[in-house]
Amino acid sequence: MAGFCLLIGVFLVTFDYGHTGNDIRDTGSTKQQILKLSKMMAKLESVVEEIQNDNRKLKGVISELSNRLENEIRLRGQLEERVRRCEICLNEDDGNDVIMHQTSLNTTTTRKRFSGIRTPNGTIAFSAYMTHNLSNLGNLRILVFDAIFINEGNGYNHYVGVFTAPRTGLYVFTWTIRTYDGYYNTQLLVDGLMDGSIYTASNFITDSSSATAVVRVVAGQSVYIRTGPANNGGAIYSGNAGFSSFSGWTID
Ligand SMILES: *[C@@H]1O[C@H](CO)[C@@H](O)[C@H](O)[C@H]1NC(C)=O
Numbered sequence: 175m176a177g178f179c180l181l182i183g184v185f186l187v188t189f190d191y192g193h194t195g196n197d198i199r200d201t202g203s204t205k206q207q208i209l210k211l212s213k214m215m216a217k218l219e220s221v222v223e224e225i226q227n228d229n230r231k232l233k234g235v236i237s238e239l240s241n242r243l244e245n246e247i248r249l250r251g252q253l254e255e256r257v258r259r260c261e262i263c264l265n266e267d268d269g270n271d272v273i274m275h276q277t278s279l280n281t282t283t284t285r286k287r288f289s290g291i292r293t294p295n296g297t298i299a300f301s302a303y304m305t306h307n308l309s310n311l312g313n314l315r316i317l318v319f320d321a322i323f324i325n326e327g328n329g330y331n332h333y334v335g336v337f338t339a340p341r342t343g344l345y346v347f348t349w350t351i352r353t354y355d356g357y358y359n360t361q362l363l364v365d366g367l368m369d370g371s372i373y374t375a376s377n378f379i380t381d382s383s384s385a386t387a388v389v390r391v392v393a394g395q396s397v398y399i400r401t402g403p404a405n406n407g408g409a410i411y412s413g414n415a416g417f418s419s420f421s422g423w424t425i426d
Pocket residue numbers: 278279280
């Protein structure tokens with residue numbers, strides 16, 4: 175449009191100069207000029223039309239681009255939200271992740287156990303062990319296996335030593351107790367009822383016993399190992415090798 179105005183301006187100045195600068199003119203020459211001018215006008219009109227067409231096309235392109243940009247901004251927002259959620263997931267500490275120190279023959283490695291992840295097929299499994307020795311624990315005391323090997327389904331609480339079934343199912347439980355100059359009856363309690371029992375005794379030596387129980391457990395019921403009601407004494411041995419442990423998993 176600016177170009178067009180400029181053209182008109184130049185044209186007017188030319189015309190004015192031609193008019194005042196040549197007072198005596200014959201009509202033939204004026205006619206010629208008018209003819210020339212009307213040709214120019216026609217040309218200008220077609221140029222304007224062309225510009226208007228281009229303008230329309232450009233407006234279309236701009237509106238399409240701004241639509242696309244809006245789309246991109248929306249997608250970016252969605253992606254950012256997803257990344258944010260993933261980051262929260264990664265940073266989340268469910269209180270059940272345990273730093274483990276594991277000793278092989280020559281080396282000690284430290285790794286973080288991730289727990290609380292439920293397997294896609296609904297398998298529940300935990301395995302935990304005691305990191306320390308206990309002595310003269312007494313009767314009817316819950317054994318806390320405070321370090322986790324695995325805790326799929328996040329059912330086992332290593333602070334209190336209690337497994338709470340995330341779902342109803344048929345479960346296998348097994349526990350191993352190592353004593354030193356000790357005598358311990360340990361029992362598996364499921365929802366307050368005894369579902370297994372062993373006795374481990376050793377005079378001035380160390381010895382281990384294991385027991386296994388298969389139990390149908392209803393979601394929400396608690397399962398733990400405790401000392402029996404009478405005559406328990408001496409030491410229970412464990413440590414990072416996991417000599418005393420407690421495990422459970424679903425079989426249906
Ligand atoms: C332990 O170290 C010895 C000697 O350095 C080496 O021969 C052996 O292969 C190592 N064992 C392991 C399990 O790394």
